[in-house]
Amino acid sequence: MWRNGAQGTSQSRSNRYDSSTKPNPEVYDGSERAKETMREGMDEAKERAQEMKDKAEGYAHHTKEDTKDAAGTIADQTKEGANRAADMASRAKETTEDVTASATEKTVETVKNVAEKAKEAVHGAWDATKDTTQKVKETVIGKNDDDDDDDNDGRGVNMDEDVIELRKRAGKVYDDQRKGY
Numbered sequence: 001m002w003r004n005g006a007q008g009t010s011q012s013r014s015n016r017y018d019s020s021t022k023p024n025p026e027v028y029d030g031s032e033r034a035k036e037t038m039r040e041g042m043d044e045a046k047e048r049a050q051e052m053k054d055k056a057e058g059y060a061h062h063t064k065e066d067t068k069d070a071a072g073t074i075a076d077q078t079k080e081g082a083n084r085a086a087d088m089a090s091r092a093k094e095t096t097e098d099v100t101a102s103a104t105e106k107t108v109e110t111v112k113n114v115a116e117k118a119k120e121a122v123h124g125a126w127d128a129t130k131d132t133t134q135k136v137k138e139t140v141i142g143k144n145d146d147d148d149d150d151d152n153d154g155r156g157v158n159m160d161e162d163v164i165e166l167r168k169r170a171g172k173v174y175d176d177q178r179k180g181y
Contacts, residue, residue, distance in 0.1 A: 140163050
């Protein structure tokens with residue numbers, strides 16, 4: 001039996017070992033089995049931990065690859081969308097150019113037509129003005145330019161007094177004024 005050195009024995013511990021302290025073979029076998037079971041449990045725990053680590057690494061790798069694939073897919077879709085947008089913009093530009101060219105051609109054609117109509121209207125107005133002037137002249141003077149008859153000694157018909165007065169005010173010299181009208 002083990003004793004405390006303070007109890008006054010002078011023997012060393014190694015000398016105090018007796019058969020009562022020897023392990024019982026059944027206890028010894030039980031402890032060995034417990035150690036073995038413990039080692040097996042530890043080994044199994046290590047194996048399971050390694051399996052879990054491998055699975056976690058596999059999941060991480062798959063997740064990483066899936067993320068790369070998803071990013072690549074998104075990038076491809078974005079690029080495809082950008083290309084479609086560029087194509088649409090190009091088609092819109094071409095359409096706008098075509099419409100603008102067509103509108104310009106129609107505008108030029110319309111302006112030409114309007115100019116032609118304006119020219120015709122001016123000619124018509126000019127002809128009407130000449131006719132009206134001739135009629136006023138015939139009415140005021142009393143002679144037609146086509147008449148070659150010289151009545152009143154080559155003077156034609158007497159002019160209206162107001163017409164003569166207006167001509168004098170304007171400062172114009174007419175053949176008729178030199179003749180004394």
